Amino acid sequence: MKRPPTPRRPLRRWLCAAGTALCLGAAALTATAPAQATPAPAAPQARPATADGPPYPVGDLGTAVHNFIASPDTVAGANNWTCKPTARHPRPVVLTHGTFANSGANWVALAPMLANEGYCVYTLNYGMNQLSLGRVGGLTDIGASATSLGTFVDKVLAATGAEKVDLVGHSQGGMMPNQYLKRLGGARKVHALVGIAPSNHGTTLDGLVDLGNSMNALGFANSFLDLAGLTALKQQEAGSDFQNALWKDGDTVPGVRYTVIQTRHDKVVTPYTNAFLHGEGVTNVLLQDQCPDDKVGHVGLFLDGPTLQNVMNALGPADPGFKPSCTNYGPAT
Template sequence: MLPWKHLLRPLSALLLTAVVTIVPATTATAAATDRAATATSRGWNDYSCKPSAAHPRPVVLVHGTFANSVDNWLGLAPYLVARDYCVYALDYGQLPGVPLVHGLGPIDKSAEQLKTFVDKVLAATGAAKADLVGHSQGGMMPRHYLKFLGGAAKVNALVGIAPDNHGTTLNGLAKLVTHFPGASEVLSAATPALADQVAGSAFLTRLNAGGDTVPGVRYTVIATRYDEVVTPYRSQFLDGPNVRNILIQDLCALDLSEHAAIGLIDRIAFHEVANALDPPRATPTTCLSAIS
């Protein structure tokens, strides 16, 4: 019998193969151009934007795994632009030959890309600090920037929407990988970011050693009990000073958003993002926030 790993076609590898096969390079380039135009036309990634007195810090949006700087933010970015924020979003974690979807490379390298992008945004806006809002991996990856790359001096707040701060078991599937010799190596070779996000990975062990937070940064975590990707959902929460952990169902029991929806379309979560960005002007979040 062949070793199991010769029979394994990891989900990550299948997804990447499908994307590369189905989307020709010319189509991918055109799609990337269209996405960039979409962002600018809708008011974000406008480098002529100057932060207002009411909202003096630019907001940098950090997408999740298998996502990009536009599609992940078609809901939240216009929501914040309409509230007079200067909003920016980056692509990070690209793998060679893989178009359209990002957040796949080693997370420590992605954090270096975030550092470069934040510096670019601060230079363009003249602001001393930025606020970061991330979904899934994008809510966790910035913590590496804050802790190891000097980001704490340039960031006022980090808001994580369904962040995998302590990794994920994928309802036990991630733990299953550890029972098969060579499985972690296969996963790491195909999509390093997925391997980094497995609960107990070397990346997460180093990230969380010595405490979840760093001084001088405000942290907000917005989670849903129906998260099927970052499991268990309470592993998203942070410990430390200047932390607010929010379970969206505590604010609206009728909210059934799961992992993707809470970051893409959930205006109740969006309202909590706005509260986290501007605490002095925060207003109560209820089910009615969905229509505000």
């Protein structure tokens, strides 16, 4: 009797999706964006509070591609360690990138926009391993990445003299800080967490995680991810052990203000509602409720005009009735 054929195709599909979907991937950054998707920031461009020259240049897709390769640790407007918070912007802002990304690429628009408004802005790379080549972050254990974030926040607070920071993160970078807030004592050092399409409650990868479970193939795939040093991908699966442990006592901690900004067209965090948090101090923003014509996808949010405007509002003044200008949409990737 012949043995039934091994279901290779769904497993290969799952592995490919796990390796490419949970990310701000380099391939997506090197794709050619449609002309209408290359944003020019809608936020006002004020002179930097710490410089006498012109405003920091706000980057675009080309800048992101360049930085991903040539400047993974450096982005305009960030990591000025002599910056001092002002009465208008008393808290430094720490930006955390997504899976398969780095700070140089992920924050080419937001970091200079914030600095031009007078914020002290800081970025870090986290979650790199031997496969990263110093450029591909967010791969390794999320608990260890949260510890790295805590160390970096302490450095920022010591340099600026501030009592608390605000955190802004994209994809895994919006979810990972919850480990810091909930398990590592970070809540007493953080005023606000703004997540841009955060993988908060994990992803089904459009049902592929459920398919892998039903085929008894998920365990094999996850073992491969661990062996390859890609534990963070496994931890972002909906229903993973990491997810269950992180949220077992609810979504939020007292004293922190949460904002989630999400697109209905997210094909990475699926269903897209898994990004949203529930609890005290939470504001969930669905971009299409504000701008129905915005087709931006998960990756493209880092260049999306309405998204960037919502981040600026969330950091201050946090107007609950805020409506962005529906222009300069990000790529539909």
